[in-house]
Amino acid sequence: MAHVAGQEAVKGNIHLADSLSNLAGTYALQLNDSSLLAVVLNAKGKVMQIKGRRDSAFYYYSKSLHIAQLRHDSIAALPAMINLGNAMIDRHNSETGINYLKEALEIARKRNNKKYMAVLYNNLGKAFDIRGNYSMALQYYRAALDTLERMKSKEYYLEPLNNLANIYLYLGNDSLAMKYYQKVGKLADSLNYQSMQATALINIGNLYYENNENDKALKYTKAANALLGGQYESYLHSIIYLNLGLIHRNLGNAKVSYKEISKSIELARKFHIYDVLGEGCMEMARYYENHNQFHLAAKYANEAYQLAVNNNMLNLLPETSKLIADNYRAAGNTGKALKFYDLYSKYNAQYQDTINNKTTRNFAFLYELQKKETANKILMQRQQLDKQVLANVRLKLEQQRILIFLSIITIISVLLISILLFYRSRLKSRLNNALISNNNEITEQNKLLEKENAFKNKLISIISHDIKSPMMSLYNILELLSVDELSEEEKRELIRDNMQLTDRALNMVDDLLSWTRQQLNTTTVHYTTINVYDLGNEIITFFQPDAREMNINLVNACSPETTVYSDYQMLKMVIRNLFSNALKFTPSGGYIEMGVSKTNGHVILYVTDTGVGIKPEDQYKIFSEEKYFTTNGVRGERGNGLGLKLCRNFVEKSGGKIWLESKAGKGSTFFIEIKRASNSPSVQK
Known part of the structure; x- marks a missing residue:
């Protein structure tokens, strides 16, 4: 019953899922079977998670784990520990969540449960992916794929393969991302796994959308929608409808865009897909603002803002707060407009810092990949050189054997062998010296590259942190000064604020110039x-x-x-x-x-x-x-x-x-x- 409850929750039959999970819990209590109760509570947590009740889901996962640990039942503890770790990561407590997943991984290793090991490698990869640690994420995804390769399990192979493609897309390697997405699609097709096949088509459509190839993006997104046409509507449909709405907006089909985004919002509310719901509400706010229906624009902007605040969606906070400020300003409410303009400046600075921090991590990660590739190339060169030396040595030895065999006079044979050995030693010494020289040159180039990359990363971060945010705040204040409805007292107050911000900005520019001179050794x-x-x-x-x-x-x-x-x-x-x-x-x-x-x-x-x-x-x-x-x-x-x-x-x-x-x-x-x-x-x- 608990298993069926989880299936019904995924289908969107929340009430039925809730009833079945409650009934399963009642039977478990009547049977006085704590192991069974732990399993039922874990399933109840899944139902609560799909319903969007994260705190309740966290409670049921914790209770399930506690009961399993009291009975020393590691089989029941494993799924509860995995769900609890994922819930902690979902609540932005990634450190604790990762610890839960690592503890579960140790249990799976001790029991040699390769299925759980593969699932945990994949989940740990996603946790480090969220934190921006792409090097660790790639290691865990590859560990999941290696484990599944040994299991010869193709079904579980799909998710880590898709996650690997997502990382390469984020790092800007479109060709490699496309290669993996196509691999996911072909494998899902062979397994008749339609939801994963649709996911691959959605991701390929997103890749074309990001590159502004809207016709190709529309083709693949429609293909994903057609593939799921005969199934019950799920969270994937809400993503598809949102993507169709964005693509039609770019193609100038405003009415079609409105229709698709409306369907996306309806499904996102049903399945509690908050990131899709936030994006959809933001798009509707833009639509109504473009059609001068400011009260409806404000309604959707406020909903998107609340979703962004409650779910820490930093990418939506700057635009939603500015849209709300613009609406207050249009309505003549200067005080609230100023408040949300200030929030916009704050969120925009935080968002830019996040982007720059991720950019810095990307530079570091790509540099690490480049170093590994260079090391691999050097290793291959060494192996080729060793093969060449070995081939030369074998050739020389063969020549020696022939000369010795043909030689009649012992002195001549010894002399020939000595000459050949001396030549081989000299050749090997020359090759070793050349290899040492190449290694030293590569080491010096790597050190110079590290220094240059560190300087660029620092400079990017300083410019974002110390100049962009105050300049944006100054712009907003000056924009408000242009409003004719402001009183003289309000204008004087804004002018005072403007002077203070200008003074700070000038000091920051002075500091940045001093720092730059110091880094260039010209101070x-x-x-x-x-x-x-x-x-x-x-x-x-x-x-x-x-x-x-x-x-x-x-x-x-x-x-x-x-x-x-x-x-x-x-x-x-x-x-x-x-x-x-x-x-x-x-x-x-x-x-x-x-x-x-x-x-x-x-x-x-x-x-x-x-x-x-x-x-x-x-x-x-x-x-x-x-x-x-x-x-x-x-x-x-x-x-x-x-x-x-x-x-x-x-x-x-x-x-x-x-x-x-x-x-x-x-x-x-x-x-x-x-x-x-x-x-x-x-x-x-």
Whole structure:
């Protein structure tokens, strides 16, 4: 009954599935069979998941696992553990979800259950795929395919093969993605597995759609729809209808597009396919806005916005918030318009950061693939060279045998053998020297390529983080200033905001130029005497508006007489970076203090906060050139992991040192040791 309940839920017969799963649970309780109850609860969780009730699904999976573990029933525990891991990943808790899946994989390995091993390899691949770790994802997908190859199971072969194609599509290798999609389609056709065959056709259509080949995209999407024509409507139909709507929109068929997207929304609501529903609502909002039906556009935009917020669909948040802001502005509600324009700027910055982070990971991953390909080529060259040497040696030995056989005089034979051995040794030595020389040249080229790629990735991330977001905010404020309905007081307020944002943007551009010069080794250190107290006041004044809004107290504990001998712009950049990081990781009600510690020919500046601190295992990554480390702030702010590395470069270039002390949950302190100016008094603390 539990199995039938799952099948009916997939068909969309939710009420029947719910009734059957409840009845199965009642029988399991009456039979007092806890192993059976664990299986029923796991099936109940699947029904809840298809109904869109994720919290309930999570509850039933957890309860099923708990009962199975109490009975030490690993057979019942495995499916519950897999579903629980997938549910955690679905709830954006990928680390915990991956741990559940890895634990399940260990159980499957111990029991030598290759079917579950293949399923878990595939699920782990999807988890790392979602996190953007494509190298690990590819390893797990290939492990799944290797396991299934040994099992000679073609049915389960389809999903990891399709996932492999999706990764190559995301990485921009269209030809390889198309090759795998076609493989999926042919295999699904041979197995008469229509849903997977339709999935392959949908993906091929998407590939053509992304390349703006709408006629080909329409052909394959219609083929997928025709293939599923005789079946009950499922979540695949909602995807097909949405894709048909988008393709017809591009082809200028607005009425057909509207009809197809309406059908997609109806099915997405039925099957709780939130990403498809969000995209469909957003498309309907665009449609009604283009037809000047702003109240309907606002209705769908608000629904898409709520779906994006509730399901963390960052790709929809910028456009939905801007559309809502535009509607409020058209309705004359300036206050709410400003609120959603601000949200648009925030979400757009986060979305761009996500894209840039993924781009950085893609560059790194593609570089790793390139290194592996280069290593494989070198290995093949070595093998060919070895074969050539071996062939030469065999030839020479054969010549020796012939010469020895034909030779009558022993001295002549020995002489000939010696000459041949010497020639072989000399040839081998020359080949080895050539191989060593080639290896050294390849190593030097790889190091140069790594350095160039690291510089490009850093530059992309800095430009996105430090320029694009403030410029977008400035644009929105200036756009609002053009509205004639604003009062003089509102205009003055917006002008003040505009001046503040302009000042910040100029400072960011200045910092970026300084960083670029430093990376290109063109920065000259200009030593001068700097009053630390005045510099502290300047930086605190810069951050005071943000700190006041966050309810964080900024304190300048430096002595007014303390001076240091350093580069003013570099030191200002470093301390401002430390304050910016401290604000990100300090909760409301905390404080950030800048002060001076005891000196002995040097001044030790410190910036301390009452923030969340840094875990011991992460502290060494902060200033490391080899490690990439970043984490979100307490209010969801995103970083690029480069600021503190830049601080270290500037401090060391000006002859100083920088280090940190931190305890998780109690805050962090960053120390900078700088030369003390000759007129600065000694300080004791």
